[in-house]
Structure formats: structure tokens, C-alpha cells
Amino acid sequence: MEQSNAVLSALGDAGKRLTVARRAVAEAIAEQAGHFTAEDVLAVSRRRRRAVARATVFRSLDLLVDLGLVERVDLPSGDHAYVACEPDAHHHHVVCSACGRSVEVGELGLRPILERIEFSTGFAIDSHRLELFGLCPECRMAAAAKPSA
Amino acid sequence: MEQSNAVLSALGDAGKRLTVARRAVAEAIAEQAGHFTAEDVLAVSRRRRRAVARATVFRSLDLLVDLGLVERVDLPSGDHAYVACEPDAHHHHVVCSACGRSVEVGELGLRPILERIEFSTGFAIDSHRLELFGLCPECRMAAAAKPSA
DNA sequence: AAGCTAGTTGAGACTGGCTCGCAACTAGGC
DNA sequence: GCCTAGTTGCGAGCCAGTCTCAACTAGCTT
Structure with a gap:
């Protein structure tokens, strides 16, 4: 609420x-x-x-x-x-591929990577999108508890 | 061809x-x-x-x-x-937002960042998608040559 | 408290991307 | 050249998302 x-x-x-x-x-x-x-x-x-x-x-x-x-x-x-x-801060999302839960993560040092890409490709990168998919802790445990099915 | x-x-x-x-x-x-x-x-x-x-x-x-x-x-x-x-190698694409041209870039050291995220969130990340958008060298020059319009 | 008005909404027709089902077709092995 | 399973084309169908426009209302004004 x-x-x-x-x-x-x-x-x-x-x-x-x-x-x-x-x-x-x-x-x-x-x-x-x-x-x-x-x-x-x-x-x-x-x-x-x-x-x-x-x-x-x-x-x-x-x-x-x-x-x-x-x-x-x-x-x-x-x-x-x-x-x-x-709102505000630039961030990315990690989405659980099992339950759909999502968590925000911060800027996490992508900057130097972007600069390297700009240098090697000559592109002027003005936006990017990073989406991460995987299992959240709960779903990992659930998966480990019941490996088959 | x-x-x-x-x-x-x-x-x-x-x-x-x-x-x-x-x-x-x-x-x-x-x-x-x-x-x-x-x-x-x-x-x-x-x-x-x-x-x-x-x-x-x-x-x-x-x-x-x-x-x-x-x-x-x-x-x-x-x-x-x-x-x-x-095919094969994991890579990402840089897409020109003006002309649509796209260039592949390699893995570029995302690995440590992913590990940091896994550590801090507890997620087991198994896939990610990084898409980069910006102006390619040609479109940058075109934009610089004709700043208005 | 009532009035006013521009921002907002609801309904439903519409669009466009994409999928489905199935009969006809054909690539490629024999 | 023959056979058959993999493919294709067609057209209907589906669904997310958009559009239009009259009706409604949030919130300012008096």
C-alpha cells in the first residue's frame, strides 16, 4: 500500500x-x-x-x-x-525466471565497459538496457530440494 | 550473398x-x-x-x-x-538509433559484474541481455554536419 | 456549496503482429 | 522417377495495444 x-x-x-x-x-x-x-x-x-x-x-x-x-x-x-x-537512479533489474520476482541492482560499473565499446566501435552510446535472468534464492532452494520435476 | x-x-x-x-x-x-x-x-x-x-x-x-x-x-x-x-560466441549488439545498423561486440568483461550481482542478490543468473543503442560513426558525422533538423 | 473546465475515462471498434490448421507441394533419399 | 516426411501457402483467427469521442470528474474558482 x-x-x-x-x-x-x-x-x-x-x-x-x-x-x-x-x-x-x-x-x-x-x-x-x-x-x-x-x-x-x-x-x-x-x-x-x-x-x-x-x-x-x-x-x-x-x-x-x-x-x-x-x-x-x-x-x-x-x-x-x-x-x-x-525513480531517479539508473539501475537494472534481475528477474527470476521461475517466480518472476524482480530485484533492482545499481549501476555496477558498466561505465568502463561502455567506454571500451564506444572506443572500439566508434558508436556514441546513449542508452543501454541490461536485463538479467536467473533463479532467485527461494527458487534455487526449491529447485535444489526437488531436483526432478 | x-x-x-x-x-x-x-x-x-x-x-x-x-x-x-x-x-x-x-x-x-x-x-x-x-x-x-x-x-x-x-x-x-x-x-x-x-x-x-x-x-x-x-x-x-x-x-x-x-x-x-x-x-x-x-x-x-x-x-x-x-x-x-x-553463431556460437556469446556477444551483444550495438544498434544505431538513427540508421539501424548494428555491430556485434564480444563478451567484454561482463563476467565479473555478473558475479558481483550474483553475490549481492543471491540470484543464480543464467542469462542476460545487454542491448546498446546510440549513433554509429556515420550518423554521428551526419548529425554533426547538420546540427539542426 | 455550486460552477466551471480541462484532463481523464470507458466502451468498443480497429489495427497490426503473429499463430494455427490443413491441404497441397517438394527436397532429397532410394 | 518415386515416395514420403518436412515444408509451405493460404486464410481464418487471436490477442495485445491503440484510437475516437462522448461522458465524466478532480480540483480550482467563486
């Missing part, structure tokens, strides 16, 4: 209205443990009897992406998903 | 048939300078009078992705595209 509050106050700061639909979307996102799709938000909003129109879900999500409160990730499957995240 | 040959022989090695449709797709890909979409392949095949059905384009592209001859990239816009690339 606190997270949805953060979203709501960020909306206010950006001079956006705090509408019922946006509250519902914020709540639905706050309820997500890891990454989620627009479809998930839609489903949660319906389940909670705060149904929001499909178009509005996409609009709100776009808005939140603009505000940096949510980020798009492209799953290895090619599907588009979103993750809630801290 | 040599690249399309590489594709064709790789198909043979994988025990796949060398059909007319696949040749057409291979040629269309060889003709692409940078990233391209399934739609591009379709358009080229038609322009060359070797029209391939939409479904077949997707099937062939999937096949080539499986064989590691082509890779999917997700553009910052969220669109899916493909890039032709060397």
Missing part, C-alpha cells in the same frame, strides 16, 4: 490528477511481487471490483513509465512486462 | 531442407544492413519476386534464431526486430 502511496504522490508532484482509475492501477501494481503485464493489472483491478478499462490501464502504465516509477522489461520469451521500481 | 550461403549451409548442417522459401528468407536477411523486422523480410522477398508467405517468414526466422544465426532484439520503442549474427 505504501508503494501505491508513493505512486500517488508522484502523480500529484507531476501535476496529474489522482483519479479513481489511477488509484486502482497503483494498487494493482503495489500488489505485484515481480514483473507484471498490462493484462495482470487489468485482472487485479477487476478482481478487486475497481475495474479499469483496458485503454486506461495502458495509458496509466505509460504515464508511470514516463515518471520513472515503472519500467518496461522484455522477457526472454519476447513478451513485454513491467516492473515497479525506484 | 556469402552470408546467405552461411545460413544455407547451417540449415543443411542442422538437417533442415533447403527450400525455395528459406533461400528467399536468407537472401532477404543478407541484404539487410542492420536490424530488420519480419515485415522487412516479407517486403524484400516480394520485391525480389520470391514472395514468401507471412507465416513462413516467421517460421524461418524462428528456425534461424534457434540455430543462432539471427538474434532477436527489442528496440527501445518496444518493437521486436532481428539482427543477423555470428
Whole structure:
């Protein structure tokens, strides 16, 4: 809930209205443990009897992406998903390929690598996207406990 | 053309048939300078009078992705595209955001960074995706020559 | 408390990327 | 040249995401 509050106050700061639909979307996102799709938000909003129109879900999500409160990730499957995240600081996400949970990691010294690439290719790199996929500690343990199946 | 040959022989090695449709797709890909979409392949095949059905384009592209001859990239816009690339070695792509040209870069010392992340998050990272976007040397010069517009 | 208005929403038609099912076709071994 | 399983083409279908526009409302104003 606190997270949805953060979203709501960020909306206010950006001079956006705090509408019922946006509250519902914020709540639905706050309820997500890891990454989620627009479809998930839609489903949660319906389940909670705060149904929001499909178009509005996409609009709100776009808005939140603009505000940096949510980020798009492209799953290895090619599907588009979103993750809630801290605004401001540049960071990346580590996504659990079993349960979908996602964790943020900081800038982590990519800078020198980027510089090396710029030097060797002549490109002026202005944006990059690093997405990491693997098993979170819980799923690792679960997998170890029950190796087959 | 040599690249399309590489594709064709790789198909043979994988025990796949060398059909007319696949040749057409291979040629269309060889003709692409940078990233391209399934739609591009379709358009080229038609322009060359070797029209391939939409479904077949997707099937062939999937096949080539499986064989590691082509890779999917997700553009910052969220669109899916493909890039032709060397099979085997793990590598990443630098994509020019102006002209779409793409260049491969090697593994470039990401390993220690991944290890640091594994240590700090407890995740067992088994795959990652690093996509770099920026201006290639030509487009940089073009941009410098004509700063406005 | 009521009014005002621009930002926002809902509904549903629409688009475009991609997949499916199946009969027809053909690459490549014999 | 024959055979057959792997492929293809076609067209229908599916689904995420977008668009349009009239109706609604958040939040300022009076």
C-alpha cells in the first residue's frame, strides 16, 4: 500500500490528477511481487471490483513509465512486462525466471565497459538496457530440494 | 550473398531442407544492413519476386534464431526486430538509433559484474541481455554536419 | 456549496503482429 | 522417377495495444 502511496504522490508532484482509475492501477501494481503485464493489472483491478478499462490501464502504465516509477522489461520469451521500481537512479533489474520476482541492482560499473565499446566501435552510446535472468534464492532452494520435476 | 550461403549451409548442417522459401528468407536477411523486422523480410522477398508467405517468414526466422544465426532484439520503442549474427560466441549488439545498423561486440568483461550481482542478490543468473543503442560513426558525422533538423 | 473546465475515462471498434490448421507441394533419399 | 516426411501457402483467427469521442470528474474558482 505504501508503494501505491508513493505512486500517488508522484502523480500529484507531476501535476496529474489522482483519479479513481489511477488509484486502482497503483494498487494493482503495489500488489505485484515481480514483473507484471498490462493484462495482470487489468485482472487485479477487476478482481478487486475497481475495474479499469483496458485503454486506461495502458495509458496509466505509460504515464508511470514516463515518471520513472515503472519500467518496461522484455522477457526472454519476447513478451513485454513491467516492473515497479525506484525513480531517479539508473539501475537494472534481475528477474527470476521461475517466480518472476524482480530485484533492482545499481549501476555496477558498466561505465568502463561502455567506454571500451564506444572506443572500439566508434558508436556514441546513449542508452543501454541490461536485463538479467536467473533463479532467485527461494527458487534455487526449491529447485535444489526437488531436483526432478 | 556469402552470408546467405552461411545460413544455407547451417540449415543443411542442422538437417533442415533447403527450400525455395528459406533461400528467399536468407537472401532477404543478407541484404539487410542492420536490424530488420519480419515485415522487412516479407517486403524484400516480394520485391525480389520470391514472395514468401507471412507465416513462413516467421517460421524461418524462428528456425534461424534457434540455430543462432539471427538474434532477436527489442528496440527501445518496444518493437521486436532481428539482427543477423555470428553463431556460437556469446556477444551483444550495438544498434544505431538513427540508421539501424548494428555491430556485434564480444563478451567484454561482463563476467565479473555478473558475479558481483550474483553475490549481492543471491540470484543464480543464467542469462542476460545487454542491448546498446546510440549513433554509429556515420550518423554521428551526419548529425554533426547538420546540427539542426 | 455550486460552477466551471480541462484532463481523464470507458466502451468498443480497429489495427497490426503473429499463430494455427490443413491441404497441397517438394527436397532429397532410394 | 518415386515416395514420403518436412515444408509451405493460404486464410481464418487471436490477442495485445491503440484510437475516437462522448461522458465524466478532480480540483480550482467563486
